[in-house]
Amino acid sequence: MxxxxxxxxxxxxxxxxxxxxxxxxxxxxxxxxxxxxxxxSRAFGSERALAAEGLRGLDAATTACVLIGGLGLGHTLAAALAGLGLRATVEVAELSAAVIAWNRGPLAHLAGAPLNDARVVVHNGDVGARIAATQGRWDAILLDVDNGPDGLSRAGNDALYDDAGLRRARQALRSGGRLAVWSAHPSPAFRRRFGAAGFAVREVVARARGGAGGARHRIWIGVRGA
Ligand SMILES: C[S@@+](CC[C@H](N)C(=O)[O-])C[C@H]1O[C@@H](n2cnc3c(N)ncnc32)[C@H](O)[C@@H]1O
Structure with missing residues (x-):
């Protein structure tokens, strides 16, 4: 062993x-x-599902402008690139410079080196700040920065999931754009808050090990109304 x-x-x-x-x-x-x-590295089914579900049915998949927070092992990014056209752009906001360096080094092969894709821009910083700095820009925002709305490991990430954070995300999206949120746990309270913030919300259960099972994670996809 x-x-x-x-x-x-x-x-x-x-x-x-x-x-x-x-x-x-x-x-x-x-x-x-x-x-x-x-x-x-053995469990990435729900991370990939975040991109597949978040981008499902997107009109502008060939030219879409997508924001992902954070990078992790790069699976959400790789799955998003697989679902988007050649003229799409994907910006990844990742708080940790070390995680970015590891994805360019020892972890690069795990998700097929998605940082090498010419459609990708990496931003070393807080995805919340990136959302707050943009208006009507994104076709999709895919969020996997913590254990989810009810299981924070970084106190600052709370502001992504509260009423004001959801309003900021709504403003950052184009009309018809969507915010997809990953969570390790169910959260009826967050789902209600998400809907009340002006999104049409659906919930998906995604398994940690994809077809092989594993823990049941939650993904909420909220489409911004006009
Ligand atoms: C669970 S991992 C993401 C996993 C990723 N979906 C994948 O496919 O591997 C969470 C990542 O978010 C980063 N992170 C945490 N808070 C952040 C924030 N506020 N803004 C940007 N990145 C953040 C962490 O450093 C970590 O790399």
């Missing part, structure tokens, strides 16, 4: 924990030193 080895670590931006990159053979894990595992 191979042993886990830590191959890098970095301070969490604006936090007091450390992000660690671990490897065991061909398996990778990103962990918070005090908060446990954030991502594992």
């Amino acid at each position: 191979q042993r886990w080895e830590r191959i890098d670590q970095a301070q969490v931006p604006d936090g007091d924990d450390r992000l660690e990159l671990w490897r065991r053979g061909d398996e990778f894990s990103i962990r918070l030193q005090r908060g446990g595992e954030l991502m594992n």
